[in-house]
Amino acid sequence: MRMGKVKHKIAVISGKGGVGKTLVTVNLAATLAHEKGAGKVGLLDADIHGPCVPKMLGLKGSKLESGLPGIFPVYSEGGIKVVSMAFLLPNDDSPIIWRGPIKMGAIKQLLSEVAWGELDYLLVDLPPGTGDEPLTVLQLLPETDGVVIVTIPSEVSGDVVRKAVTFARMLNVPILGIVENMAGLVCPHCGEAIEVFMGGVGRRVAKDMGVPFLGSIPLDPGISGDSDCGKPFIEEHSDSAAAKAFREIVKKIIEVVEK
Numbered sequence: 001m002r003m004g005k006v007k008h009k010i011a012v013i014s015g016k017g018g019v020g021k022t023l024v025t026v027n028l029a030a031t032l033a034h035e036k037g038a039g040k041v042g043l044l045d046a047d048i049h050g051p052c053v054p055k056m057l058g059l060k061g062s063k064l065e066s067g068l069p070g071i072f073p074v075y076s077e078g079g080i081k082v083v084s085m086a087f088l089l090p091n092d093d094s095p096i097i098w099r100g101p102i103k104m105g106a107i108k109q110l111l112s113e114v115a116w117g118e119l120d121y122l123l124v125d126l127p128p129g130t131g132d133e134p135l136t137v138l139q140l141l142p143e144t145d146g147v148v149i150v151t152i153p154s155e156v157s158g159d160v161v162r163k164a165v166t167f168a169r170m171l172n173v174p175i176l177g178i179v180e181n182m183a184g185l186v187c188p189h190c191g192e193a194i195e196v197f198m199g200g201v202g203r204r205v206a207k208d209m210g211v212p213f214l215g216s217i218p219l220d221p222g223i224s225g226d227s228d229c230g231k232p233f234i235e236e237h238s239d240s241a242a243a244k245a246f247r248e249i250v251k252k253i254i255e256v257v258e259k
């Protein structure tokens with residue numbers, strides 16, 4: 001079993017798309033890699049149709065290679081071991097047009113044949129919602145430590161996140177907690193926070209549904225700039241409020257998962 005030496009496995013899910021799930025996964029991985037050391041954190045990008053992890057980690061154009069031990073992950077600059085469907089595509093503009101069973105086969109293969117080596121953490125980034133891919137990953141990922149659920153502070157996203165909580169419960173996967181992303185925008189001129197969305201939705205859904213609230217990450221133009229340039233935000237702006245929020249969230253996750 002090639003995941004035999006992977007100590008902890010965490011999947012990141014959401015109700016809706018575009019809430020920053022991939023950005024959160026990449027920065028959680030970068031924060032964990034900081035804690036645990038280079039080569040100790042893996043990231044599997046299981047978003048078959050819209051894989052964005054390579055772009056956010058500056059790994060576009062990388063290709064997967066394999067050998068006797070299995071498929072080798074690609075190393076990011078910060079020492080994260082990465083595997084993405086994007087590494088199998090001929091170019092950036094090629095879509096994957098597969099029906100369910102083929103997609104499930106591909107996910108199965110990635111879950112079983114990557115030679116991750118010794119990892120403290122493997123994070124899995126999933127497409128939004130509760131469809132085929134999240135279902136397959138959560139059913140096949142052996143001994144998942146839990147899911148992190150990402151939402152934005154809007155009622156629209158909050159409503160769908162409740163479904164994601166119920167989905168994880170139905171699959172008997174522990175819920176590590178909810179992360180609220182894009183929570184407030186700090187004005188670069190006056191320093192005052194503008195609530196772009198309603199605010200507080202993540203915390204409220206967590207309370208209503210009886211799951212932990214892990215923390216809020218502010219909207220920050222620097223975040224999207226960094227991720228567009230392929231650099232994890234927490235490394236480029238380690239003193240920012242968002243980077244601090246990521247460190248707090250990782251602290252909470254480690255406390256629960258390693259206890």
Ligand SMILES: Nc1ncnc2c1ncn2[C@@H]1O[C@H](COP(=O)(O)OP(=O)(O)O)[C@@H](O)[C@H]1O
Nearest residue numbers: 017018019020021022023218219220223224227
């Ligand atoms: N807190 C934030 N501040 C600024 N931009 C963000 C923030 N979170 C995400 N983004 C940007 O929003 C876009 C969508 O995020 P992404 O992680 O791809 O969403 P998802 O994976 O949920 O579809 C990306 O361009 C990302 O860089």
Ligand SMILES: [Mg+2]
Nearest residue numbers: 021022047052
């Ligand atoms: Mg994504």
